Amino acid sequence: MPMLLKAVLAGAAIGASQVLILVFWPHDPDNEFTGVAVMMFAPFPLAFLLSWAARMPRWPIVGLSTPFVMFVFAMVMVAGMQWLPDSPVSLAIPAVIGFPFTAWLCAPGNRMARIAAAGTVLLAFCAAPLVSKAIQAAEVIGDMKSSGIPLVAPAIPNYRLDSVDPTWLPEMIGFTYHPTDDHGSGRWVEVYVRPGGAASPEAACADPMPDWSWKTVTPCRQIAPGVWTTRLENGYTPVYARHGDALVQVGGYDAITEDFLLSVLPTFRPITAVEIAAAS
Secondary structure (H helix, E strand, O other), rough: HHHHHHHHHHHHHHHHHHHHHHHHOOOEEEOOOHHHHHHHHHHHHHHHHHHOOOOOOHHHHHHHHHHHHHHHHHHHHHHHHHHOOOOOOHHHHHHHHHHHHHHHHHHHOHHHHHHHHHHHHHHHHHHHHHHHHHHHHHHHHHHHHHHHOEEOOOOOOOOOEEEEEEEEOOOOOEEEEEEEEOOOOOOEEEEEEEEEEHHHHHHHHHHOOOOOOOEEEEEEEEEEEOEEEEEEEEOOOOEEEEEEEEEEEEEEEEOHHHHHHHHHHHHHEEOHHHHHHHHH
């Protein structure tokens, strides 16, 4: 049997074992770590054993290297995840590709072609996170546009945009900001943007979103023209206002004052895909 065919079959066996572990390993809601750990480490003994059983050229190197090559292909695959079927079977792809690729790299023959191929895969591995972020940012921007959410976010002095939360799409988009000089003071700021027609600031204050089921301990009141605020029992204070066609919500916990939240409102401006990608 040709060497590459045996390598493909060995890779398929490793991939199938990972899929079977993922699907049939006993799931404990309080401890998912064990099943994931077994799935992640299974390729190490299997690749070594199958390399020996298939009599791969330089089989010890193939057996030791294959799991790491699989990891590289898995990272590259993440960047194109939206083109793959949403199925556990997709988990087998890095093994099916990685084992024969490793066997081919280790086989005797044209070294220059193998070095070029390995370099190409390594470059793809390095570029994969950037590509994945760019794709995710484009998807978020597209979802925002299709939902009617204006592409705006604040530029808060001495704060940086740390994360973008598309969980609430198509109703709204969330942004989280942290101070540039401190991570532990509780001074982070949460921002939510909704279409302006979703509600008035007063109505949004009376029916807070996201709905964390926290009760209000301070009745909604107007603290500036068109700006309403309340306070929740967990210490969270949001303010609601309009910015052009957007209904915006800016909030923070005990360390964040109403005056500070008011100062954030004038800083809203258009946000770009580059900023969303950097925070994704």
